Amino acid sequence: xxxxxxxxIDCRSxxxxxxxxxxxxxxxDERTPLVLLHADGGTGADFSRLAALLGVDRSVxxxxxxxxxxxxxxxxxxxxxxxxxxxxxxxxxxxLKQVDLLGLARGAAIAYALAAARPExxxxxxxxxxxxxxxxxxxxxxxxxxxxxxxxxxxxxxxSIRTFLDRA
Numbered sequence: 001x002x003x004x005x006x007x008x009i010d011c012r013s014x015x016x017x018x019x020x021x022x023x024x025x026x027x028x029d030e031r032t033p034l035v036l037l038h039a040d041g042g043t044g045a046d047f048s049r050l051a052a053l054l055g056v057d058r059s060v061x062x063x064x065x066x067x068x069x070x071x072x073x074x075x076x077x078x079x080x081x082x083x084x085x086x087x088x089x090x091x092x093x094x095x096l097k098q099v100d101l102l103g104l105a106r107g108a109a110i111a112y113a114l115a116a117a118r119p120e121x122x123x124x125x126x127x128x129x130x131x132x133x134x135x136x137x138x139x140x141x142x143x144x145x146x147x148x149x150x151x152x153x154x155x156x157x158x159x160s161i162r163t164f165l166d167r168a
Contacts (some may be wrong), residue, residue, distance in 0.1 A: 002055030004048055009063075011089035013082070014072025018090070019044045021055025031166060032123055034100045035087065037107030038060040043069030048153045050102075054162065063090055063111070080106070084113035091121055100165050102126040103136040109133075126161055138165040 002021040009016050034054060036047040040050050044062030051060040052072030066086050087110060091099055100123050103111035108127035114121035115137050125135065128142040144157055 001051040002060070004052055004055075008070075009090050011066070011086040011093065012074070013066035013086045014074045016063050016066065016072070016086060016090055017044070017070035019048060019051060020060050020062070021051040021060040022038075023055065023057055023059070031058040032098055032100050033059040033061065033094075033096050034102060034165065035091070036060065037087070037101065037103040037110050038062070038065060038068070039105035039107055041068075042104070045069065048083055050158070052147050053154065053158045058165075061090070061094070063087065065107070070156045076077075080109045080113050081117075083110045084117055087114055088118055088121070091118075097121070100124045100126070102161070104128050126164065138164075138167075 002023060005020045007020060009018065010075060036051065038046050043064045047062040051062050054060050064071040065083050066143055067078050082162045086144065098121055101111035101114065103109070103125070105128070111122070111125050111127060112133045112135060115135055116124060119136070122137055124138045126142060128144060140161065142157060
């Protein structure tokens with residue numbers, strides 16, 4: 001498993017807190033980075049086990065969405081489009097050219113919004129507990145309980161996520 005770290009990135013909503021996991025190789029020859037987007041009431045730390053498991057061969061970033069956890073919220077109300085813009089800022093600040101997105105519930109809606117706004121950046125989407133939304137991107141819909149993914153009971157889905165993300 002990859003070790004976890006915490007950091008802050010500046011975005012349009014202020015400072016965004018995130019939990020990260022990096023491959024032991026230091027990032028050389030890694031696969032496409034993965035951004036994990038939590039459900040309402042959650043934080044990026046909800047993905048700690050998933051990040052540690054998937055971070056062995058790719059960089060993983062699990063932000064606290066604006067207004068959640070330790071992240072700021074400068075806007076008067078948090079919208080899906082506003083959150084997608086903040087995640088786009090995060091991607092730009094990290095100088096990532098392309099990412100895969102995994103979203104749960106509201107996080108899935110944010111992933112779809114980001115893929116629509118920045119199609120050149122969003123490569124693949126993994127989503128759970130959201131309505132079907134049309135997108136030109138490859139999508140893996142997880143048929144699992146969001147609470148199970150957030151609680152760390154992710155071992156059963158890690159291989160299906162990894163296989164989907166690594167598909168040519």
